[in-house]
Amino acid sequence: DAMVIQNPRYQVTQFGKPVTLSCSQTLNHNVMYWYQQKSSQAPKLLFHYYDKDFNNEADTPDNFQSRRPNTSFCFLDIRSPGLGDAAMYLCATSRVGGEEAFFGQGTRLTVV
Amino acid sequence: SQQGEEDPQALSIQEGENATMNCSYKTSINNLQWYRQNSGRGLVHLILIRSNEREKHSGRLRVTLDTSKKSSSLLITASRAADTASYFCATENNFGNEKLTFGTGTRLTIIP
Numbered sequence: 001d002a003m004v005i006q007n008p009r010y011q012v013t014q015f016g017k018p019v020t021l022s023c024s025q026t027l028n029h030n031v032m033y034w035y036q037q038k039s040s041q042a043p044k045l046l047f048h049y050y051d052k053d054f055n056n057e058a059d060t061p062d063n064f065q066s067r068r069p070n071t072s073f074c075f076l077d078i079r080s081p082g083l084g085d086a087a088m089y090l091c092a093t094s095r096v097g098g099e100e101a102f103f104g105q106g107t108r109l110t111v112v
Numbered sequence: 113s114q115q116g117e118e119d120p121q122a123l124s125i126q127e128g129e130n131a132t133m134n135c136s137y138k139t140s141i142n143n144l145q146w147y148r149q150n151s152g153r154g155l156v157h158l159i160l161i162r163s164n165e166r167e168k169h170s171g172r173l174r175v176t177l178d179t180s181k182k183s184s185s186l187l188i189t190a191s192r193a194a195d196t197a198s199y200f201c202a203t204e205n206n207f208g209n210e211k212l213t214f215g216t217g218t219r220l221t222i223i224p
Contacts, residue, residue, distance in 0.1 A: 098160075100160050
């Protein structure tokens with residue numbers, strides 16, 4: 001029944017070692033979002049895809065990249081994780097046309 | 113970057129009382145949405161109100177929107193211990209790219 005699935009739920013990576021987080025959806029939504037959420041803070045938008053258009057937030061570090069090979073899958077790549085990148089990473093999807101977003105359970109990233 | 117500010121940052125009330133949270137935002141919007149987040153989990157959509165609507169109800173939830181003041185409020189009536197969570201407003205801009213940005217959130221604690 002899960003509609004937006006994030007893998008893994010918990011990820012531990014070494015300082016500076018590239019890591020990839022994944023998100024898949026069964027809703028066939030055209031819009032996908034990646035958010036970073038640090039402890040007790042609001043989700044911060046990193047990227048979003050509006051149909052085929054990729055939107056990169058101006059303050060998203062260059063260290064972060066995203067790929068969306070097809071409608072169902074989206075990846076967040078962190079090229080050289082630093083201690084400050086430890087956070088919950090949330091993926092969400094929505095239909096085009098101003099509709100609610102559906103969130104995955106998130107991936108909690110720890111950098112050691 | 114955050115679009116909205118919420119107040120209060122934290123709210124504690126007795127079970128059965130009503131809880132009101134406020135959200136202010138900066139730019140023109142297509143719609144405003146409220147989400148709930150239990151600790152360490154993904155976000156769950158509660159209610160969406162479009163820019164041409166002024167009030168909306170869903171069960172024990174009542175949302176108002178004042179676009180002239182760029183503000184919204186969420187009222188939870190007859191609160192229950194299970195309502196304890198963080199609540200976030202999120203705004204979708206009207207630039208046509210479905211960008212969804214979150215406010216700072218209110219941490220609600222219901223005391224049994």
